[in-house]
Amino acid sequence: MNLLNRWCAVLGLVMAWLCVVPQAGAHDAVKEASKPAATSQHRHQRPQLATGAAIAPDGRLWVVGLNAQAQLFVQSTPLGAALQWSEARILNTGADPIAADGESRPKIAFGPQGWAVISYTMPLAKPYTGFIRMLRSSDGGQTFSAPFTVHQDRQEITHRFDSVAFDAQGVLHTLWVDKRDQPPKGSAQKYAGAAIYRNESKDGGQTFGPDTKLADHSCECCRIGLARNPQGQLQATWRHVFEGSIRDHAFASVSAPANRITRSTHDGWHINACPHHGPGLALNAGGHPTGYHTVWFGIRKVNGQDQAAVRYARLNAQGEPLPETLRVLPDARAEHADVLADGPNVAVVWRSSEGAVTSLKVWLSTDGGQNFNLKTLGQTTGYNDHPRLAQSGARMVVVWRNTQETQVHELRF
Amino acid sequence: MNSVFKFTALTICSAALGLSASVVWAQTHQHAHPHGEAKATSKRTVLPFDEKTWVHALQHGPRPAAYLFTTSYCSTCPAAFAVLHKAVQQRKDKPELNAVMIDVTGPQALRHAAHFKGMTHMYAFDGFEPAIRQAVDPAWPNVTPYVVLVDAKGQTQRVIGPPPPLMLKRWLAPS
Numbered sequence: 142m143n144l145l146n147r148w149c150a151v152l153g154l155v156m157a158w159l160c161v162v163p164q165a166g167a168h169d170a171v172k173e174a175s176k177p178a179a180t181s182q183h184r185h186q187r188p189q190l191a192t193g194a195a196i197a198p199d200g201r202l203w204v205v206g207l208n209a210q211a212q213l214f215v216q217s218t219p220l221g222a223a224l225q226w227s228e229a230r231i232l233n234t235g236a237d238p239i240a241a242d243g244e245s246r247p248k249i250a251f252g253p254q255g256w257a258v259i260s261y262t263m264p265l266a267k268p269y270t271g272f273i274r275m276l277r278s279s280d281g282g283q284t285f286s287a288p289f290t291v292h293q294d295r296q297e298i299t300h301r302f303d304s305v306a307f308d309a310q311g312v313l314h315t316l317w318v319d320k321r322d323q324p325p326k327g328s329a330q331k332y333a334g335a336a337i338y339r340n341e342s343k344d345g346g347q348t349f350g351p352d353t354k355l356a357d358h359s360c361e362c363c364r365i366g367l368a369r370n371p372q373g374q375l376q377a378t379w380r381h382v383f384e385g386s387i388r389d390h391a392f393a394s395v396s397a398p399a400n401r402i403t404r405s406t407h408d409g410w411h412i413n414a415c416p417h418h419g420p421g422l423a424l425n426a427g428g429h430p431t432g433y434h435t436v437w438f439g440i441r442k443v444n445g446q447d448q449a450a451v452r453y454a455r456l457n458a459q460g461e462p463l464p465e466t467l468r469v470l471p472d473a474r475a476e477h478a479d480v481l482a483d484g485p486n487v488a489v490v491w492r493s494s495e496g497a498v499t500s501l502k503v504w505l506s507t508d509g510g511q512n513f514n515l516k517t518l519g520q521t522t523g524y525n526d527h528p529r530l531a532q533s534g535a536r537m538v539v540v541w542r543n544t545q546e547t548q549v550h551e552l553r554f
Numbered sequence: 555m556n557s558v559f560k561f562t563a564l565t566i567c568s569a570a571l572g573l574s575a576s577v578v579w580a581q582t583h584q585h586a587h588p589h590g591e592a593k594a595t596s597k598r599t600v601l602p603f604d605e606k607t608w609v610h611a612l613q614h615g616p617r618p619a620a621y622l623f624t625t626s627y628c629s630t631c632p633a634a635f636a637v638l639h640k641a642v643q644q645r646k647d648k649p650e651l652n653a654v655m656i657d658v659t660g661p662q663a664l665r666h667a668a669h670f671k672g673m674t675h676m677y678a679f680d681g682f683e684p685a686i687r688q689a690v691d692p693a694w695p696n697v698t699p700y701v702v703l704v705d706a707k708g709q710t711q712r713v714i715g716p717p718p719p720l721m722l723k724r725w726l727a728p729s
């Protein structure tokens with residue numbers, strides 16, 4: 142065995158040397174090649190910065206993401222005057238590859254009885270496929286289980302863009318985009334988009350109920366927005382493929398029978414494409430009527446011209462839009478907006494890039510979304526994540542990660 | 555001691571194999587010939603695409619040509635590329651059909667090459683995505699597939715989603 146080890150070490154060193162010594166042939170070929178203006182090799186590897194954030198029952202802010210070695214880590218800090226981040230703790234995720242880019246990010250959610258869960262999409266070998274994986278904790282995040290697959294369906298197909306949340310009764314809901322209803326390849330049948338599937342766990346992620354369908358014909362690559370209704374039940378919104386290949390948004394109570402949906406936006410965007418730009422949803426508890434705040438990206442015809450924009454509107458309790466509340470965010474470059482609310486206080490947060498510089502912006506309202514004030518919270522150059530929102534009662538924070546730091550902005554109204 | 559040595563040996567082996575694989579990819583990559591024939595596809599190479607690439611492609615690139623900007627999660631993109639492929643299938647001049655991955659590079663990008671039948675070159679964004687995207691089109695809102703058709707005169711047509719027949723006809727009209 143010792144001999145084998147030594148042989149392996151020597152072989153490794155030789156291979157490493159062969160790899161780093163430039164090869165004359167390759168060098169000549171580069172000089173001779175007719176290249177575009179760019180260099181012939183990628184200078185940048187896109188960092189996996191997508192991060193989840195949540196406020197624990199004890200008021201600490203937690204974040205979950207990938208480090209530079211693509212390891213899943215959690216970190217927490219008390220909120221208040223000065224942040225005091227705990228040491229990043231690497232979690233055991235076995236050999237799972239983890240999606241942590243754009244709309245597909247690891248997420249963390251806290252429930253009752255010390256329950257906490259972390260979920261993420263594990264891409265599979267075949268493109269566009271994945272499994273929703275989860276780690277659970279029953280001690281408030283001090284320790285986490287090994288990862289497990291949340292859904293019962295184990296086909297190598299799309300199960301991606303997970304969203305997780307506990308309802309007011311402590312039931313854990315997991316929703317995801319799922320392609321199990323696609324007709325077989327070569328079939329004459331057509332199926333627009335994907336589907337939204339979900340399941341429930343009443344014991345903090347120890348056991349799960351069956352996979353059930355919430356809706357057919359969702360968009361394939363956008364996040365799902367979740368919010369509680371006044372009774373604490375979860376409501377969902379997602380980009381949907383309506384009749385005629387119209388990609389607007391649907392709204393449903395997550396416990397509703399399949400396909401009992403309400404159309405919550407009316408951009409009329411006729412497109413067969415992937416916006417990768419899902420909606421945000423927050424309860425409008427003090428509104429008349431009580432309903433929801435929502436933000437979304439879409440393209441609609443305005444005076445005969447396509448107008449791409451992130452828009453804000455309020456919905457009634459059934460998820461129908463209140464047309465008079467529709468507003469375009471005051472930023473033509475607004476991307477990946479999300480919304481939080483507590484009573485009359487409403488915050489719409491987004492990022493906005495101009496070349497290499499990205500700004501973090503917020504629209505604040507203290508009258509339930511009637512009027513907003515625009516503020517810039519931060520700025521960075523180069524790679525950065527979408528803004529992530531976390532809330533505990535009246536306390537709202539924006540978490541924004543770049544390659545150098547994780548900014549935390551507590552919102553003051 | 556033995557376990558320490560074993561661990562070290564295995565670590566060195568793993569690192570060497572990983573490095574070897576990445577360098578093999580990089581060298582293949584260096585050999586890529588952006589203005590070559592469609593053979594590039596069979597070589598399975600991916601070329602970097604940064605803020606300057608687009609200007610260069612429009613000024614000095616082949617005409618007619620098509621560029622389909624896509625992502626690793628864009629399941630609607632292969633169908634749009636198939637529309638381009640079908641449009642040029644009967645033509646003798648074989649306009650270039652290029653796919654540009656926005657969100658992944660290297661082997662991760664190449665995993666998607668099989669989805670783009672008839673692809674001449676595969677590119678991948680090399681740098682901060684919004685900055686490169688805005689260099690291509692300041693009004694492009696990061697929706698894929700985003701298709702740019704460059705005709706024989708160098709005029710461009712842009713569309714989100716599969717290009718409609720009239721656009722394809724204009725693209726391939728003789729100069």
